[in-house]
Amino acid sequence: MSRTTPSPSRFVIRRIRGRATALAVAGTALALLAPATATAVADQTRAAAADPVSVLNYTAKERKAALAYWTPARIKAVGRSVDLGPTGPKTKPWKGTTLKTVGRLFFVNANGADTWCTATAVKSANKSVVMTAAHCVRRGSAPDMTNVDMVFVPAYHKGKQPYGAFAVRAAATPRSFDTQSVNDMAALTVDADKKGRKLTDVVGATPIAFDRPVGGTIHSFGYPATSPQRGEELLYVTGKAKKERGQQFIPSDMTGGSSGGPWLAGFDTTTGKGTLVSVNSSMDSFTPTKGYGEIFGAIAKKVYDRAQKA
Numbered sequence: 001m002s003r004t005t006p007s008p009s010r011f012v013i014r015r016i017r018g019r020a021t022a023l024a025v026a027g028t029a030l031a032l033l034a035p036a037t038a039t040a041v042a043d044q045t046r047a048a049a050a051d052p053v054s055v056l057n058y059t060a061k062e063r064k065a066a067l068a069y070w071t072p073a074r075i076k077a078v079g080r081s082v083d084l085g086p087t088g089p090k091t092k093p094w095k096g097t098t099l100k101t102v103g104r105l106f107f108v109n110a111n112g113a114d115t116w117c118t119a120t121a122v123k124s125a126n127k128s129v130v131m132t133a134a135h136c137v138r139r140g141s142a143p144d145m146t147n148v149d150m151v152f153v154p155a156y157h158k159g160k161q162p163y164g165a166f167a168v169r170a171a172a173t174p175r176s177f178d179t180q181s182v183n184d185m186a187a188l189t190v191d192a193d194k195k196g197r198k199l200t201d202v203v204g205a206t207p208i209a210f211d212r213p214v215g216g217t218i219h220s221f222g223y224p225a226t227s228p229q230r231g232e233e234l235l236y237v238t239g240k241a242k243k244e245r246g247q248q249f250i251p252s253d254m255t256g257g258s259s260g261g262p263w264l265a266g267f268d269t270t271t272g273k274g275t276l277v278s279v280n281s282s283m284d285s286f287t288p289t290k291g292y293g294e295i296f297g298a299i300a301k302k303v304y305d306r307a308q309k310a
Contacts, residue, residue: 052299053306054178056137056146056171063167063191066149070106072159078106078114079231087226087235088253088288094221094234097272100163100203102234102262103154104223105132105188107168110145116231118222118261119152119188122276123205124308127198130166130188131208131304132260133279134173137188140181152190154203156223158232163203166190172306174299184281185294186260187307206262208276210301214243218250219267220291222258222280231257237291241265244292248278252291255283263293 058066105119117136122129130152139145150168153161169191174183192198221236229235235258239250250263259281264274278293294300 052175053303054138054143054173054175055306055310056173058148058150058167058169058171062148063169066151066167067165069108069149070151070153070165072161074114075104075106075153076159078116079225081114082225082256083227083230084225084256085227087224087229088255090237090239090251090253091224091226091235092237093229094236096269098155098157098162099221099234099272100155101200101206102221103152104156104231105130105136105150105152105168105260107136107147107150109147110139110142116223116257117259118257118280120206120262120276120279121152121154121199121203122208122304123200124304126189126308126310127200127205128189128191128310129304129307130168130190130199131262131276131279132186132188133281134177134184134186135281136260137171137173137186138178140177140184141179143178150188152188152199154199157234164193166193166199170307170310172303172310174303176299183294183299185279185296185300185303187304189307189310206264206274206276208296208304209265210296210304211298212265212277212296214241214248214295216241216265217267218277219264219274220250220252220254220258220261220280220293221264222254222261224254225257226255238267243295246295247281247292248295249284249290249292251289252283253288254280254291255288 101121105117119130119132170189173186237252261280263278267274282292284290
């Protein structure tokens with residue numbers, strides 16, 4: 001497919017009062033999603049009831065091409081191509097122990113633009129699952145608008161790939177995101193590396209929790225496209241989680257490129273270990289003060305289970 005000017009995948013911009021959502025998509029202008037009709041919602045609900053999980057599968061040929069596509073030069077180019085302004089005062093570079101399970105997720109979006117998100121390797125039966133946001137996999141409310149050439153690079157830092165790159169072979173998302181842009185989380189299944197090693201055998205695995213009550217201190221990580229880092233360094237914010245309109249939020253000014261990054265509860269700053277309880281999904285404005293993440297419940301568990309069995 002043809003590629004357009006690179007740009008980072010961004011958080012969903014929430015417009016809470018109007019209950020509409022403006023989705024900032026790499027390579028396009030902001031698009032305002034119109035409310036669904038009652039008939040459309042009923043049809044979507046029936047489809048979700050039949051199978052609440054959608055899965056994209058990538059062929060062996062496509063995965064090989066993805067690894068070849070994301071050269072070091074292309075990775076540097078996508079970071080240099082955009083500047084979302086100065087890194088906010090709440091967002092800090094992570095200077096502690098290397099978080100081996102957290103990395104950049106590179107892909108070509110549905111409009112043909114090179115871009116990236118953030119993702120995390122988690123404990124799973126197949127030792128191959130990576131958690132991120134659904135909008136890093138596909139366009140919400142547009143089932144045919146999906147991303148390609150997806151590659152996960154754990155512990156990426158200033159051009160270095162200390163643990164190599166892992167091609168994504170399957171991507172599971174809630175069907176409700178495909179049809180209604182809700183439940184913005186995804187679970188990816190990646191190939192073994194070039195030496196035949198499974199992901200979490202190489203980098204370890206972050207525990208993941210479902211049905212956890214909202215609250216407590218959260219450390220949120222990501223690779224935003226703000227200056228001076230522009231996706232080259234792992235950044236973080238920390239704050240108390242609170243519930244709001246079916247999601248959870250923390251004080252945050254992290255923006256595009258950090259989508260899909262982990263929310264870690266019980267985080268130990270010395271060991272760099274915590275439990276994944278959500279991922280970066282949306283922000284409250286173009287000058288964000290809040291970062292939102294889904295509450296991982298039954299739907300999230302079904303998506304995760306599909307990925308760990310793939």
